[in-house]
Amino acid sequence: MRLAYQFSLESDLIRADGIEATEFPDLAGRHRVYAVPKTVINEASYIEGSMPEEFFLDEILKAATPAQEEPT
């Protein structure tokens, strides 16, 4: 959560919500939160667990970039 907040502070395009999972069981259930922390990106992709800044960044950028054709 700390990293997500730092990212939000850094970029005007990023909104970061910390959500207490047990108080919002329906939402947590919809995103299949069985372990925390779990980060949901644009309600579409997920990051499980904590990770160092550079990996978190990579995951976020991956989610933010439209899917591209894999070169063959």
Place this chain on the structure above:
Amino acid sequence: MGLIRDTDVAEIRARLEGMVNPVKLVHFTQELNLEYGRETRQLLEELAQLSDKVSLETYNFLLDKEKVAEYAVDKVPATAIRNGKDFGIRFFGLPAGYEFSTLLDAILAVSKGDSGLQPETREKLTQLTRPLHLEVFVTPT
């Protein structure tokens, strides 16, 4: 009885002394049917008393529709942490245990207006072109 223990007050005050600019906690709640609504509000009120630089505004989730829309809050209890600018930092629920500590860190970072991220991270984040919504699920520990 206070939710913040007397033994923790001095430490919290000391951490908040690192603040630079004022920070505003914008809180949304409702009176009824909210399990931890009362505790969350009380906790934030106690926290705001521990520093001259922390202020608290509380809105009614059901009645203050303009503010609810402005902060894009869709569930309560919700708390936005901002200075003169709203960066998009929110916490939903009662920030207890470890999350309380994270809240203090967020207040300090917002107060300094510095994310504390690595230069390379900051650089790469400038390449973002689309809005990103991060929802981080946590539990009190």
